[in-house]
Amino acid sequence: GTLAEIKERGKLIIGTEPTFPPFEYVNEKNEIVGFDIDIAQKIADELGVELEIVNLPFDSLIPALMSDKIDLIVAGMTITEERAKVIDFSIPYFNANQAIVVRGNEGFMPATLEDLKGKRVAVQLGTTGDLVVSDIKEIMVTRFQKFTDAFLELQNKRVDAVVLDEAVANAYVKTFPKFVVSAIIDTGEKYGIGVKKGNTELLEFVNTVVSNLFKSPYDLLVEKWFEE
Numbered sequence: 518g519t520l521a522e523i524k525e526r527g528k529l530i531i532g533t534e535p536t537f538p539p540f541e542y543v544n545e546k547n548e549i550v551g552f553d554i555d556i557a558q559k560i561a562d563e564l565g566v567e568l569e570i571v572n573l574p575f576d577s578l579i580p581a582l583m584s585d586k587i588d589l590i591v592a593g594m595t596i597t598e599e600r601a602k603v604i605d606f607s608i609p610y611f612n613a614n615q616a617i618v619v620r621g622n623e624g625f626m627p628a629t630l631e632d633l634k635g636k637r638v639a640v641q642l643g644t645t646g647d648l649v650v651s652d653i654k655e656i657m658v659t660r661f662q663k664f665t666d667a668f669l670e671l672q673n674k675r676v677d678a679v680v681l682d683e684a685v686a687n688a689y690v691k692t693f694p695k696f697v698v699s700a701i702i703d704t705g706e707k708y709g710i711g712v713k714k715g716n717t718e719l720l721e722f723v724n725t726v727v728s729n730l731f732k733s734p735y736d737l738l739v740e741k742w743f744e745e
């Protein structure tokens with residue numbers, strides 16, 4: 518919806534896929550929480566409306582945004598040229614690379630994507646991790662909607678590695694110490710919040726909220742007392 522429609526409705530509806538800690542995940546109380554959710558809450562607060570979170574498969578987020586089922590995508594989504602053809606992105610809010618995660622106790626320690634040739638690799642369908650491994654035809658790729666299922670597959674030895682965003686890889690390894698990060702693939706990604714094309718007022722509003730997040734309390738005071 519437009520800025521006016523969101524205010525009228527009294528609710529900001531965001532779409533996300535919550536198997537992506539610490540950006541979005543389901544906690545013990547069955548609530549979706551995380552870094553992205555706090556950013557979304559901030560946007561809702563600034564708009565003076567409630568926040569509603571819609572849980573969707575990652576590859577359904579862009580279609581849901583384009584068909585107005587959600588107002589924003591807040592899902593650790595990398596700004597890519599392909600995606601930017603169909604939706605708009607906010608200013609970047611987080612830098613990311615891909616990581617290779619393996620079981621760790623079996624001597625298989627891939628250092629590069631090349632080392633995954635002839636191996637079975639799990640990814641999340643439609644992610645940038647999916648793209649980088651699918652680029653190498655000798656890799657046997659299995660695509661999952663949930664990262665939790667990709668890691669289950671790794672645990673059950675039905676795949677040899679999982680490829681996903683570095684910060685999220687670190688979060689999974691922390692929870693499941695039997696997994697290790699064997700390599701970082703420098704992809705130089707940046708996350709942005711997805712906004713429907715043409716929804717300029719909402720995009721500008723989101724950009725203001727995100728750019729304010731980068732300002733220190735001191736910067737905000739200087740702005741308040743010395744500028745304009």
Ligand code: ARG
Pocket residue numbers: 533534535536537541575592593594595596613641643644645646682
């Ligand atoms: N950054 C990657 C991408 O844009 C993965 C994002 C996955 N996000 C999620 N909430 N499952 O493709």
